[in-house]
Amino acid sequence: MKLTFRDVHVAYPGRETPALIGVNIEIAAGQRVALVGRNGSGKSTLILTANGILRPQQGAVMLDGQPVQYDRRGLAALRRCVGVVFQDPDDQLFTANVYQDLSLGPLNLGLSQAEARQRVLQAAEQCGLSHLLDRPTHSLSGGEKARAAIAGVLAMTPRFLFVDELLHHLDPWVRREVLRLLCDLASAGCAVVLATHDWALVRTWAQHVIWLEAGRIFRQGHPSAVLTGPECPDLEGAPC
Template sequence: MREYILETKDLSFKYPDGTKALKSVNIKIEKGKKISFIGVNGSGKSTLFLNFNGVLKPSGGSLIYKGNAVKYNQKSLLELRKNIGIVFQDPENQLFSASVYQEVSFGAMNLKLEETEVRRRVDEALKNIGMYDYREKAVHFLSYGQKKRVSIADILVMNPEVIVFDEPTSSLDPKHSSQIIDIFDDINEKGITVILSTHDVEIAYSWSDYIFVMKDGEIVKEGTPYEIFSDDKLINECYLQKPLILETFENLIKSGKVKSTETIPRNKQELFQLINA
């Protein structure tokens, strides 16, 4: 039986200037899965994410966490934000402490934990993102990619059940993007539900268990990576691109060079295996 950790029911949000950023969004996110949200800028992804942990309060509808509708009092919001962490697109908007250790320890200290537990959590979070050797380094001396990692550790130290990443690989080169995705896989293997928004269709296709497509504040389709990216009409209407792996596979099928469609490749290795077979 599927267990849903986060749901929205007819969730809507309108900004003070009257912009309707979300329109009756209904989604269910399965616990422990890797989830991607895709769509052009302005489709509502970031606004939805800020509703996920109570930074924004919906204008209508409800957010449901582990079967219970979220209440917007201080105690409930603190509990929600402890369990659902957001890593913003630009780490400069999240990092504010002098050193890496001070930065990552801040959240754990706010939980009123014993000092030994704070140190244990900080050390573990920094090791998980490959930044333990930089723990005493000044934050402003870090590279952009290193700052991205520290912003992830900021959330990991809270021991959340869900981590939400807004455009986590933007402004990163392919090598560092790949390293960030490896970190997501490690996080997910620990049982944490990982949610991200991305414009990178290659990442969405190869990494995700499930994808939601947004357009104009609405969910226009949801499904497995293949269900999403094999829908040519959807790709055109939502200004997306077909992932190169899937496009290559479909052309091989059309040309008769590959006959079996039982295994649909999700990455280069699977595609090469199919061709060699």
């Protein structure tokens, strides 16, 4: 399965400069992709466009070569394939307890309570949350919240998982756990796209890098080809 952006332009209402300008990307099943670029370069906009929260004014988002349809059915079909974990788990965890939270996505996809339950139990197991399903969401630790946010998306069994800077507020131990989970997902065939400022991670983890600058693709390709030259912030010497 492939997710393609073809010449995608996205502008926010009332903003003169578009947030994405002529973006062409292709993401394949099981790929580990890093999305990098300065604050405001368009990473979150790209992610919101990938699952149809934002709609391009020009160009197309395509699943296996078929342009996304922006009616209810088309968006539901897109969101069955493309999941998003937002930067702040608190933007994503809404309800009284973890079980209810994880079942929101599958129920929204139109699955029955029984089917949703099966999905929730599986996602909870994958993310090491099985023992926390009855816990009030607000009582979870930061790492547990991050894993719950991922599990809520996994319960929709996405083929493409976009993760928006989630790792940044995790301690290094939990971060490692979450990265291991993301690696396992990619090995199982789910493409994982990680927006991050962690260049050391990008160099070692990613198979493909998408580098945005002011809404345009600045470079993309294998880390060894893309992450070279003085534009790379981590190649300069120590700051003092």
